[in-house]
Amino acid sequence: MTAKPIILDVDTGVDDALAIAYAIRSPELDVLGLTTTFGNITVKEATRNSLIVLEKLGSDVPVASGAEQPLRRVKTDYPRHIHGEHGLGGAEWVEPKRKPLPTPAVDFIIEQVRAREGQVTLVFVGPLTNLALAVQKDPGIAGLVDQVVIMGGAVRRRGNVTPYAEANIYSDPEAADIVFRSGLPITLVGLDVTMRTLLPSSRVQVWRERSGELGRYFADMTDFYIDFYEKGYPGIGGCALHDPLAIGVVIDPSFVTLERMRIVVDTEGETLARTAEQPGGEPNVSVCVDVQEERFLEHFLSRVI
Ligand code: RIB
Ligand code: CA
Secondary structure: OOOEEEEEEEOOOHHHHHHHHHHHOOOOEEEEEEEEOOOOOOHHHHHHHHHHHHHHOOOOOOEEOOOOOOOOOOOOOOOHHHHOOOOOOOOOOOOOOOOOOOOOHHHHHHHHHHHOOOOOEEEEOOOOHHHHHHHHHOHHHHHOOOEEEEEOOOOOOOOOOOOOEOHHHHHOHHHHHHHHHOOOOEEEEOHHHHOOOEEOHHHHHHHHHHOHHHHHHHHHHHHHHHHHHHHHOOOOOOEEOHHHHHHHHHHOHHHEEEEEEOEEEOOOOOOOOEEEEOOOOOOOEEEEEEEOHHHHHHHHHHHHO
């Protein structure tokens, strides 16, 4: 089996950290690098958190720092009530030993895609700013990637920031609009499926009790995120594995059912950042419409800690 080369773009974030662990621990994937963006926290914090998580996992995968702000908006508030003050929930904070690459995220993406024509999978689990900037700088990469898997959007269910919008798309709707119009081969892993992938608190306690220091580290991180879900969605019984599902889809596409659709992004008005299906339009996205949540959860748990 040849491992699939991927670049994972993150706003690390608790579920981003779980996605990093899942990717690094999966032999089907060859993680060429992480690229970072603002989103759950500032890009500086996302870069630092990504380096910390990699260090905990014993990985020396490179990290390239990316966008500080959306393309045309100014972001000043971050959801620290969801991902914690530092972005890694209740996990102990440490200074990472490594530094990010000198290469900016956008250049790292372009260089890697051009060095491995037709082979690289790009996985985006934060706002799409780095990807929009990459296709603006080098539109030719749209035809040179293997696939682009995006955690974002809510096509047939309500959003999680507004009734219409999901957080990653809402953080930079203009970037999402550019990406969906770019011709990139996109698979969209939205709230339609990720809100069905719940990590129950009981499974996290198994990490705490049986998986040593690493298990306790990820349990401290994830318990904070589960508390947010319990407050926001009383009785939900766990936290959504948004970003890990995007990794799961790359490893094993049979976790989900896809439908080809024309997706457009609203960039103004009450429905700002809605990812709406345009019936009859030329399809531009493969949208995940169903998920085998139990099979995915067991696979995720078998790999992460
Ligand atoms: O809406 C869920 C997404 O928003 C996830 O990527 C999470 O990490 C946050 O960025
Ligand atoms: Ca994320």
